[in-house]
Amino acid sequence: MDYARFNYIAQPEDKGVALFPNIGIxxxxxxxxxxxxxxxxxxKAEKDILNSWILEHAGDPMYRFGHQQVGDVVDPSSQTEDLGDDAILASAYGIKNLKRIVPKLIEWTTKDGYDYKDLKNMYGHVISQFNRYMGHVSNNIGGVYEDYKTADQEGAVYTHVDKAHQKNCLSFINKQLFNTPEWLIDTNIFNKIEYSGSVERVRSMQARTLNNILSLGKMARMIENESLNGNNAYTLTEMMRDLRNGIWSELNTGINIDTYRRNLQRAYIDRLEYLMTAETPKSPSSNSSYNKFTPVNTSQSDIRAVVRAELNTLKRLINSRLGGRDSMSRIHLKDAVERINIILDPQ
Known part of the structure; x- marks a missing residue:
């Protein structure tokens, strides 16, 4: 069962597809x-019959119901506003459609004698939808599938998301979001709806997903996954390396670092600073099954040790690759080193 307000994966060449929800199986x-x-x-006999109706469709995703999740999304296969069983593929189709929409927004939202209020509103909805796709994909990282079963059914209730899929999800985020989504940067729209805000908007989108990936719950589940499944797990250290290689790719390519990427890289350092000092999270006061919470003692888990190692690695990389860049890139990288020094050795 899927829940979404509209069929965002449908493409112009598709025939006979429903665009809005209907009564389904x-x-x-x-x-x-x-x-x-x-x-x-x-x-008793009635209960046995009801249970038999459930077992008839056990394992069929068309008949599966998953809880809505409040707070930390643990099960990426049970998210609101998503479609299909592959968040990468569904989101890629959704982004294709958003890329078709943005160039047409002015034409579709304006008419003589009226201002650009509708244009501003609809551009905001494009941003919101793009953020949803990034959430759908990023929630697979550190994710655990939850497949409700009774004791007479075989198989596990909880299963960690496949290592390769988690890794592919981070690669997708690096490509679609952390590499600046320039298709969303349309000066012809901006000069009609705002006097400033485009740079901050991109920074906010990127920081939102970055902070979601580097959440205490996700990191704790990755640590536990490795302890239970060894080499079959997407480990926290591997994820941190992949994330660093994506966000700080200019250190490997030697190209200059533009405004958008500088902001993202500072957001990365800020998030690591938070993780170095974050207090152990408290469990939610509500006992609702909708609330998902992963317990972790931040000072005694591996999280701070891994973050400290990442900060030291990043510092060494920056210091070894400062040359051959424009003035603003050098200023930024030297500032990044100073920020890291303060985190590692607070006075």
Whole structure:
């Protein structure tokens, strides 16, 4: 079962696809299970029949129901506003559609005698939708599938997301978001809706997803995954290396670092600073099953040790690759080293 307001993966060449939600297989199944009469049976016999109806469709994703999750998204296969069983593929299709929309926004939202209020509003919705795609993908990193079962059903209830898929999700984020999404930077739109804000908007989008990836819960689950599954796990150290190689790729290529990337790199350092001092999170006061919470003692887990190692590695890389850049790139990199020094040796 999927929940989304519209079919964002549909492409112009697709034929016969529904663009908006209809009554589907799961809806009919749920209605039948809840309201279909079971006559002349005892309460126990009725329960056995109801259970048999569930078991008939066990393992079929069309009949699966997953909890909505509040706070930390643990199970990436049960997210609101997403479609399909592959967040990378679905989000790639969604981004293709957004790229078709942006060049047409002025034409579609304006008319003579009216201002650009609708243009500003709809551009904001494009940003929001893009953020949803980044969330759908990034929540696979450190994710754990939750497949409800009764004791008479075989298989695990909780399964860590496959290593290769987690790694591919981070690669997707690096490519689609951390590499500046220039298709969203349209000066012809900006000069009609705002006097400033475009640079800050990109920084905010990138920092939001970065902070989601580097959340205490996700990092704790990655540590536990490695302890349980060894080489089959996408480890925290491997993820941090892949993240650094994406966000700080200019250290390997030698090219100059532009405004958007400088902001992202500072956001990265700021997040590592937070992780070095973050207090142990408190469990939510509500006992609702919608609330997902991963317990972790931040001072005694591997999180701070891994973050400290990353800061030292990044510092060495920057110091060894300062040359051959424009003035602003050198200023930025020297500032980054000073920021790292303060984090590692606070006075």
């Amino acid at each position: 799961y809806d009919k199944y749920a209605i039948s299970w809840g309201y279909r009469p079971i006559l002349d049976k005892s309460a």
